[in-house]
Amino acid sequence: MTDTLFHAHPVRGPMNAAFFWAAGGMFDRLLRSHKRRVYADLPDTVVELGAGVGANLRYLSPGSTLIAVEPNPAMHGRLRRAARRSGVHLDLRPVSAERTHLPDASVDVVLSSLVLCSVGDPGQVLREVRRVLRPGGRFVFVEHVAAPAGTPLRRLQRWVRRPWAWCFEGCSCERDLASVVGDAGFDRVDVESYRLRSPFLPFNTQIAGVATR
Numbered sequence: 001m002t003d004t005l006f007h008a009h010p011v012r013g014p015m016n017a018a019f020f021w022a023a024g025g026m027f028d029r030l031l032r033s034h035k036r037r038v039y040a041d042l043p044d045t046v047v048e049l050g051a052g053v054g055a056n057l058r059y060l061s062p063g064s065t066l067i068a069v070e071p072n073p074a075m076h077g078r079l080r081r082a083a084r085r086s087g088v089h090l091d092l093r094p095v096s097a098e099r100t101h102l103p104d105a106s107v108d109v110v111l112s113s114l115v116l117c118s119v120g121d122p123g124q125v126l127r128e129v130r131r132v133l134r135p136g137g138r139f140v141f142v143e144h145v146a147a148p149a150g151t152p153l154r155r156l157q158r159w160v161r162r163p164w165a166w167c168f169e170g171c172s173c174e175r176d177l178a179s180v181v182g183d184a185g186f187d188r189v190d191v192e193s194y195r196l197r198s199p200f201l202p203f204n205t206q207i208a209g210v211a212t213r
């Protein structure tokens with residue numbers, strides 16, 4: 001399977017893999033309560049978009065299978081080792097979330113965290129998620145989003161957008177992802193908005209939710 005949508009960077013890819021590996025514990029402490037809520041009752045096989053270095057493996061039961069849609073080769077070594085340590089069977093797909101090559105209506109749960117900020121086309125990713133989910137299947141997500149218009153935090157997100165995107169391989173802090181999920185044609189969407197207290201100010205406006213097909 002080849003992927004022409006994601007362009008791996010030889011320096012920033014490994015830098016981001018190392019950063020998310022080192023900061024994984026801190027991000028998990030910040031996000032744990034939201035993840036526990038939306039990632040409850042996961043089935044034995046889950047598809048994860050942008051699985052990175054394995055931040056969400058701890059929410060899967062040992063013996064379960066993770067179909068990891070992760071186009072960035074810099075993440076793969078750490079992700080494989082983390083899956084082995086967690087006792088999770090890893091089925092790694094080096095493709096983009098916009099085009100997963102998974103069959104129609106074949107999946108019970110698709111999961112993501114901090115990924116829709118980075119994909120090239122979030123609307124297309126949501127169409128793809130809806131396509132691969134079975135009727136009644138769930139998309140469960142934790143994402144960072146744009147602060148409300150006109151607020152100081154929104155202005156900060158605008159000021160830092162270029163260096164932020166450069167450091168974090170295309171990540172945007174300016175996306176209204178609740179609307180993207182809400183407009184994707186799911187039968188039901190439950191979204192909670194909240195604010196983190198972290199030193200990464202532009203990242204602190206967040207949503208977590210469940211969209212049911």
Ligand SMILES: C[S@@+](CC[C@H](N)C(=O)[O-])C[C@H]1O[C@@H](n2cnc3c(N)ncnc32)[C@H](O)[C@@H]1O
Nearest residue numbers: 050051052055072096097113114115118119120
């Ligand atoms: C900010 S990291 C988050 C990683 C992990 N989900 C976490 O919570 O730590 C964003 C991830 O999305 C991946 N990514 C970027 N563009 C993507 C795309 N089009 N499809 C799937 N994954 C993508 C990156 O390679 C990276 O692993």
